[in-house]
Amino acid sequence: MLDEMFKKAKEASYVLMSINTDIKDKALASIAEKLDKCRDEIKRVNDKDIKYAKQNNLSDAMIDRLLLDDKTIDGMIKAVNDIKAQVDPVGKVVDGFKRPNGLYITKVKVPLGVVGIIFESRPNVTIDAAALCLKSGNVSVLRGGKEAVHSNTYLGKLMKEAVSEAGLPEACVNIIEDTDRAVVMEMLKAKEHIDIMVPRGGKGLIDFCTEHSLIPLVKHDDGICHVFIDEHANIDMAAAIAVNAKCQRPGVCNAMETLLVHQSVAQKILPKLVSEYAKYDVELRGCERTAKIIKCKDATEEDWKTEYLDYILSIKIVSDISEAIEHINKYGSKHSESIVTENYTNSEMFLNMVDAAAVYVNASTRWTDGGEFGMGAEIGISTQKLHCRGPMGADDLTTTKYRVYGQGQIK
Amino acid sequence: MLDEMFKKAKEASYVLMSINTDIKDKALASIAEKLDKCRDEIKRVNDKDIKYAKQNNLSDAMIDRLLLDDKTIDGMIKAVNDIKAQVDPVGKVVDGFKRPNGLYITKVKVPLGVVGIIFESRPNVTIDAAALCLKSGNVSVLRGGKEAVHSNTYLGKLMKEAVSEAGLPEACVNIIEDTDRAVVMEMLKAKEHIDIMVPRGGKGLIDFCTEHSLIPLVKHDDGICHVFIDEHANIDMAAAIAVNAKCQRPGVCNAMETLLVHQSVAQKILPKLVSEYAKYDVELRGCERTAKIIKCKDATEEDWKTEYLDYILSIKIVSDISEAIEHINKYGSKHSESIVTENYTNSEMFLNMVDAAAVYVNASTRWTDGGEFGMGAEIGISTQKLHCRGPMGADDLTTTKYRVYGQGQIK
Numbered sequence A, B: 001m002l003d004e005m006f007k008k009a010k011e012a013s014y015v016l017m018s019i020n021t022d023i024k025d026k027a028l029a030s031i032a033e034k035l036d037k038c039r040d041e042i043k044r045v046n047d048k049d050i051k052y053a054k055q056n057n058l059s060d061a062m063i064d065r066l067l068l069d070d071k072t073i074d075g076m077i078k079a080v081n082d083i084k085a086q087v088d089p090v091g092k093v094v095d096g097f098k099r100p101n102g103l104y105i106t107k108v109k110v111p112l113g114v115v116g117i118i119f120e121s122r123p124n125v126t127i128d129a130a131a132l133c134l135k136s137g138n139v140s141v142l143r144g145g146k147e148a149v150h151s152n153t154y155l156g157k158l159m160k161e162a163v164s165e166a167g168l169p170e171a172c173v174n175i176i177e178d179t180d181r182a183v184v185m186e187m188l189k190a191k192e193h194i195d196i197m198v199p200r201g202g203k204g205l206i207d208f209c210t211e212h213s214l215i216p217l218v219k220h221d222d223g224i225c226h227v228f229i230d231e232h233a234n235i236d237m238a239a240a241i242a243v244n245a246k247c248q249r250p251g252v253c254n255a256m257e258t259l260l261v262h263q264s265v266a267q268k269i270l271p272k273l274v275s276e277y278a279k280y281d282v283e284l285r286g287c288e289r290t291a292k293i294i295k296c297k298d299a300t301e302e303d304w305k306t307e308y309l310d311y312i313l314s315i316k317i318v319s320d321i322s323e324a325i326e327h328i329n330k331y332g333s334k335h336s337e338s339i340v341t342e343n344y345t346n347s348e349m350f351l352n353m354v355d356a357a358a359v360y361v362n363a364s365t366r367w368t369d370g371g372e373f374g375m376g377a378e379i380g381i382s383t384q385k386l387h388c389r390g391p392m393g394a395d396d397l398t399t400t401k402y403r404v405y406g407q408g409q410i411k
Helices: A002-017 A021-037 A039-055 A060-066 A070-085 A124-135 A146-165 A181-189 A203-212 A235-247 A263-278 A321-331 A344-353 B002-017 B021-037 B039-055 B060-066 B070-085 B124-135 B146-165 B181-189 B203-212 B235-247 B263-279 B321-331 B344-353
Strands: A093-098 A104-111 A114-118 A139-143 A173-175 A196-199 A225-229 A256-262 A283-286 A312-318 A336-340 A358-363 A380-382 A390-392 A398-409 B093-098 B104-111 B114-118 B139-143 B173-175 B196-199 B225-229 B256-262 B283-286 B312-318 B336-340 B358-363 B380-382 B390-392 B398-409
Touching: A002 A104, A002 A114, A002 A139, A002 A181, A002 B344, A021 A039, A021 A070, A021 A124, A021 A146, A039 A060, A039 A070, A039 A146, A060 A146, A070 A124, A114 A124, A114 A181, A124 A139, A124 A146, A124 A173, A139 A181, A146 A173, A181 A203, A196 A203, A225 A235, A225 A321, A235 A256, A235 A263, A235 A336, A235 A358, A235 B398, A256 A263, A256 A321, A263 A312, A312 A321, A321 A336, A321 A344, A336 A344, A344 A358, A344 B002, A398 B235, B002 B104, B002 B114, B002 B139, B002 B173, B002 B181, B021 B039, B021 B070, B021 B124, B021 B146, B039 B060, B039 B070, B039 B146, B060 B146, B070 B124, B114 B124, B114 B181, B124 B139, B124 B146, B124 B173, B139 B181, B146 B173, B181 B203, B196 B203, B225 B235, B225 B321, B235 B256, B235 B263, B235 B336, B235 B358, B256 B263, B256 B321, B263 B312, B312 B321, B321 B336, B321 B344, B336 B344, B344 B358
Parallel strands: A114 A139, A114 A196, A139 A173, A225 A256, A225 A336, A256 A312, A283 A312, A336 A358, A358 B398, A398 B358, B114 B139, B114 B196, B139 B173, B225 B256, B225 B336, B256 B312, B283 B312, B336 B358
Antiparallel strands: A093 A104, A104 A398, A380 A390, B093 B104, B104 B398, B380 B390
16 A cells, blocks of 8 residues: 555656746645635644544643644745745756866756655644655655644645646655554665655654664754853853753753853852743753752763753753863764853864754854744754755755766767 | 774764864875885785685686785875865855844854775775775774785774874774674664764675664665667767677676667667677677567566676667656666767756766766766765765765854844
8 A cells, every 4th residue: 555655656756856846836836825725624624633632631732733723824834835935956056067078067956756754743744844845846755643644634635636736746745644653664664665764753763763764864863952151151141042042942952951061150150040940940950060059950971861852951060161062072962052152262162173963152052943044944953964964954855966968978 | 892993983083073184184195105105015915815815716807806016006096195186075165144133154064973984805995985084084984895804904004104193093094804794783883983884885785784774874886777779869879888888897887787779770770789799798688679680688577677797788679768768767776877869859858857876968877987077086986865976075975064153142
């Protein structure tokens, strides 16, 4: 069954690969229209998922993420229109030259082919991911969480109608309704038909995919992000950033998990932070030196390695910037890292020596995001070094092809 | 033991990551000097590998690939100097912008970190790979074939001395002397310390790595390449390309394995090719229609999927260009594909619709090569779509990092 879907997806990818931007944009416009026209039906279907969630005692936060109301539907429509408005990455000539033997070579961006995406409960991801794939000429095979299966299936049906009306094969968008874990395994082995897999989710899912995939992965993994308050920091700015990075939305990957503080400013800033964090009920876990200054639980080795995704913060006092950089390179997940300092040399040292997708001076780690980086919607934030690193937009959903024009050259 | 090597490699990668070009170039110059100064010792050590190869009745072709004489040593020195002369890819700003909130963001090329490379017998690959990694700021962990272990170990010792004299940690270059298959498994699991793995070799090795690796791979896989002789081909040019692509060096990945011929020119060109191929003793395996025109063995479904790497050619007559493109997209390994035609529309259709790393009009597939494409030495030819596709040079041994300059921005 799935095998048949994957095969048709691959066939459709050859159509989508050589189609012009106007047809892809027509399909995107049609998706946006249908989302608007079918609001009532979307809400009706979504209600099934919400009821199921309530029956199964899912948390309020989870139910909130599942909900499709007029506001979230407006958001989905805006995302599709924003993606439509982007420049088509396909066909961009990224390099080119004439060789001494007369071969004229261009290196051109082309679609990847079939992109498999595994994600969790938010049904708006279904729209974002399919639209980004469509814009970049890729067929999407989407497998969302079981909590959102009714919503995802219906959104998939709308998108299939839209691409079909634009003259494209229905198989350009595919929703897997079966939410069994075995399906993930089947996707990971379908190397004949799926070109890349993008798993978005918790550590369990990522590890499972890493272990079993026969298909190249772009992982969207955990974020163990740090803010380092340097001895030369502006203390007010440092406090604002440290509070924002932890508390503005602790459940996301670019939130701070560990705060590093230079020993010479610890006395000054930590008590100030304690009262700020108290407003959000943040649980503090400090190193030995921290515990001498403020009241906190003892941080263990395990804390430095943990992505809390919650109102919990580990704090470590370091002797100098080198110790901070070393700690980050050892325990960080290479996502987003920030230094607060007024010292030029320290800022450059941090930017150069910290190994992460995004390194900041004097700003919150919370900015690492496709929208904030100006690439419209994102398919996720890559925590790996291969292919793309950081927010992954339509541009990263391409590979390249060398087009070589000869006049009979033989070697 | 290996664990200790990998750990030191990772530590060294943080040093190499923030070093300037002049120091890396100094190390490369020192490698070139040492290769020249230690010629006699290189040949003496290489002789052990040659003797072992002869005792074990390895083929003449294999022994030829193992041999390090003055000519091959000159080649290695030239490769190192060419790599040294290249532009350092590290630090190149590939994108940059100021966001509405005032964040100034640059996207910069940075080294990958630690690159693990598994390759087969040719000891010059040891030098090429380590030098390319060094130029691009990466630590290399090299595991060559057991046939070349004495040569590789000695070359590794020379390189370690060279990087050390340039002031870099010895651990910037690492040679694994243990050639047991278990070592490959150990590398593939060392995800804490190795950032990417580059397996170069036969299908067995690639499949093994795909199945077991926890580390992202850049694969250098098989080449099932085609030449399609269109109905509008210049017949003399077509014959020259078809012979060159098969016979100039059949044992390499960019050699042609299947020839596709348009039905309307088959009568004219196939008999001509038979006499050309006879000069090289090429075994011909044709489809039913081919067998009606020339004397050949019957090609089976299996032939279309086979990389012979030998003087064997499968031939298929197609009804039109669409059938040719379909055949290539179905059976090709997405490496190098060529059409011979004088028809503009057909040339564009082929370039657009064939899914491969390099697509050619009127040239031999044999040109797909880092040197021929102007990138100096190559670490291999990537047959995957993720990260890089086609010849992989120093430029592809990098990832990117966003450097974000703020003034206290919080979200």
